[in-house]
Amino acid sequence: MAAFTGEPLGMDREIQFKQILVATDFLASSRVALDYAVAFAAHFKASIVILHVVELMPAAMEAEVLTKSYSQTRQAEYDRLAALADGVRRAGVNVSMLVKNGVPSDVILQAVKQTQADLLVLGIHGVDRGIDHLLIGSNAEKLLLSAPCPTLIVGTHVLSGVDLSHPMKKILYFSDFTPEAAAAAPYAAFLRDEFGVPVEFYHLLPEAAIRNRTAAQNLAAEYCKSVKSIVGDEQAEWCSPDFQLKNGLGLDQMIQQAQSQPSGLIVLGVRSESSLKRHFHTCLAYHLLSKAASPVLSIRNLSANAQQQGA
Numbered sequence: 001m002a003a004f005t006g007e008p009l010g011m012d013r014e015i016q017f018k019q020i021l022v023a024t025d026f027l028a029s030s031r032v033a034l035d036y037a038v039a040f041a042a043h044f045k046a047s048i049v050i051l052h053v054v055e056l057m058p059a060a061m062e063a064e065v066l067t068k069s070y071s072q073t074r075q076a077e078y079d080r081l082a083a084l085a086d087g088v089r090r091a092g093v094n095v096s097m098l099v100k101n102g103v104p105s106d107v108i109l110q111a112v113k114q115t116q117a118d119l120l121v122l123g124i125h126g127v128d129r130g131i132d133h134l135l136i137g138s139n140a141e142k143l144l145l146s147a148p149c150p151t152l153i154v155g156t157h158v159l160s161g162v163d164l165s166h167p168m169k170k171i172l173y174f175s176d177f178t179p180e181a182a183a184a185a186p187y188a189a190f191l192r193d194e195f196g197v198p199v200e201f202y203h204l205l206p207e208a209a210i211r212n213r214t215a216a217q218n219l220a221a222e223y224c225k226s227v228k229s230i231v232g233d234e235q236a237e238w239c240s241p242d243f244q245l246k247n248g249l250g251l252d253q254m255i256q257q258a259q260s261q262p263s264g265l266i267v268l269g270v271r272s273e274s275s276l277k278r279h280f281h282t283c284l285a286y287h288l289l290s291k292a293a294s295p296v297l298s299i300r301n302l303s304a305n306a307q308q309q310g311a
Contacts, residue, residue, distance in 0.1 A: 015190045017044045021117035023051045023108045023143075026080055029123030032162065033154040034084060036295055037121040038091050039167035040152075043194065047094040049115050052081050053104040061101070074099060091164065105142040112147055120147050123154040124289065144270060144285065144298055150187065154295045159262055168265040170197050172294065174254065176204040177223040177244070180269035184299040188267040191297075200264075203244055204254050220244040251287065258292040266296045 022037045024030040034050070041048050054077045061071075070078065081097050088095040098115075100107050112120055124140045144151055173188040175181035192199045205216065220241035249257070258266060270285050288296055 015186060017041075017119045018046045019115055019117050020046050020048045020119045020121060021051060021108075021112055021115050022048055023053070023104070023111075023120070023122040024081070024084065025052070025104075025123075027123065027125055028160075029125050029154050029156055029158070031123070032158055032160050033121050033123035033152070033295075034088070035160070035162040035164070036152060036154060036167060037119075038088055038093055039162055039164045040119065040121075041088075041093045042091065042164055046118070047096070048088055049096050049098060049111070049117070050081055050084055050088070051098040051100070051108065051111050052077055053107045054099060054101050055104075056101045074101075105146075108143055109146060112149060117149050119150050119152060121152045121154075125156055140289075141286075144289075145300075147300070150297055150299050152295055152297050153289055155289050155292055157259070157291060157293045158295055159293070166195070168195060168197055168294075169263040170261070170265075171195075171199040172202065172257070172261055172264045172266045173199050174202050174204070174258070174266055174268040174288065175223070175244075177219050178269065180300070182223060182269065184267050184269035184297075187297065187299055191265065191267065201244075202249055202254055202257055204249060204251060205245075216245055217241055255287055255291055258288050258294065260293065262293040264294040266292055266294050268296065268298060270298045270300055 017040055020037050020041050022034050024034060037048055040046065054074055056071060056073060078097070078099050081099060085095045085097050098111060100111070108120070108122075111117075120143065122140065122143065140153065144153065168191075171188050171192050173185065175184075188199050191197075223244060224241055266288060268285060268288065285296070285298060
């Protein structure tokens with residue numbers, strides 16, 4: 001592990017969080033997720049839209065059409081959402097509400113586009129299947145791999161009691177030496193500068209690289225090339241292959257770091273749905289989401305995705 005606290009990196013300063021969409025199902029992790037959204041909104045002077053997706057029975061939907069009024073189910077959910085919104089307003093943050101029906105992941109992705117969200121925030125809750133396996137849910141998986149904006153996900157192991165004025169003490173930048181990981185680097189540096197906290201680096205070394213030093217050097221060199229092209233700082237120490245390899249970890253070690261850091265914010269890049277759909281449960285992002293004690297900010301490399309679609 002190493003920390004970088006040097007001069008600001010020469011990155012794209014168009015990164016912004018002005019419109020935050022929070023998807024809630026009213027469960028505990030969603031409540032903690034809303035606290036993080038409020039902390040971000042207060043810092044960046046952003047607005048929040050709280051969305052709840054209600055899955056109405058056909059009979060209830062038909063009754064709404066005939067009576068031109070909310071069903072009891074929708075009204076009850078709206079009242080619960082209004083109570084959350086009142087709490088956000090008391091924190092001095094501008095907030096609006098959306099109650100929609102449909103498949104949650106589809107509705108949330110539509111709402112991201114409708115609200116032009118810069119950040120999607122949601123809590124997840126899983127179903128344990130043995131000590132080392134936890135399902136985070138198909139909706140969360142689809143959102144992680146498909147959302148066009150950065151996604152802040154709060155897992156079941158993230159503690160409540162968020163300090164709204166200082167929601168994190170450090171940034172944990174987790175990489176697996178892919179172009180997608182490199183695309184997340186500007187966000188790690190941006191948030192470091194905004195919140196005045198250090199960045200710690202953790203890099204997942206593939207098994208082949210662990211066994212073969214030459215392969216590891218080549219992998220790190222290609223990764224650093226990607227980072228420099230995105231971040232634009234040729235001189236930064238952490239852009240050197242030796243620095244990256246010095247902070248390389250195995251998967252178990254990386255998971256241990258994620259579990260032992262309750263006061264941080266994990267930042268990482270994720271691949272597109274097309275390349276991960278069949279293998280998501282073995283990827284780094286999945287392991288971190290299911291076990292991390294800190295929220296996870298995931299960034300998709302949209303330029304790489306566009307290139308893949310055009311190929």
